[in-house]
Amino acid sequence: MRYSKEHKLETHARIVKKASVRLREKGAHGIGVADLMKDAGLTHGGFYAHFDSREALVVEAFGYAMDRSMERWRQLSVQAAPDQRLPTFVEFYLSSQHRDNPGHGCALPALSAEIARESPKTRKAFAAKLDQMIGLIAEQFPGAAGKPNRKQAMAALATMMGALVLARVAGSGELSEELLSAGRDAVLERPAALKPVAKKPAVKKAGLKVVTAKA
Template identity: 35%
Template sequence: MSYTQTHKMKVREKIVGSAADAFRKKGIKEVSVPQIMKGAGLTHGGFYAHFANKDQLVAETCRKAIGETIALLKSVADHKEDDSKIQTVIDYYLSTTRRDKLEKSCILPTLSSEISRSSEEIRQTFTEEFTRFISFISGMVGNNDQKSMAIICVMVGSLLLARSVNNAELSQNILDASKLYSKALVFIKTSS
């Protein structure tokens, strides 16, 4: 790969990284291309040398951000015995750190409501990456996609609600209750 191609890929990665941080904090609609480019240390004029439009950037950012969440949770789980991997993931995901540090947290709670009203390109990429997340969690719960989806839905919804309320005690109670009941889902017998 030539220097020019390598350099262009590095710049593109900086743009996607800036977008991921910004989208996690503010969502898609509240973040402009010039803000993303500024966050990457670039001028907004160079954006179209890397992306056809903002939708393409959003799709690529979803791929990167969900991939980062999976990699992070995998690294947390890898240090545990098989039986406790999912419990460790649940504890980590539903922590006050994940709730409060938006720019480094999972993108699913922030973007899901916006994605549902986004372009087909964005929704397709989001669906592919969400499916990959389901498979990752499923591997820790006996390859049961139904359990995996239920656990993910509880975790994502709980993080969203814990961030939304303006009462610190209620927010913590949401996280604590969600940890307890997410872990209980692991042990529910299913017919599938």
């Protein structure tokens, strides 16, 4: 039976969508092509009608997952007041719901370690999406746009991703919640923490001169 072009495109999209969830749940090497096709309601034999290789599916599924994450982040940004965009995003990312639902969450904490061991082609595709994510997060920081915001966005994303990975490792108990909370505090309090602390003058006892500490 010959299927229409539209049917093939719909089937292709269904495979990618299912694969993006399973890969985030099981990892890039935790599930085979046969299982991915079965999840999509198809036979193993039909795989090469849609993809040249397993790597091609992995790259496309990674891209889909990261695009969906950025779409959710944009929705949060639009719904929040300008001065609440960053806190809203951080609270969303470092939440128990995100921790407990890796299959529908950010692909970075779920797959980054494995992507680092993939082919240059796969890493390049992943890096391009990562760069877009950094740019989107930079837009959530108040103040002038540019390199300072981008640098802050990189630090924030690295902090949040690390906190989420550790929280997942710790399970769902008190330690896990502490890790999520620590990650939120680290990102949201970072600008204040980076401000130089003003040195107070050193005062000697009565009858002696007041000595001011040099800057």
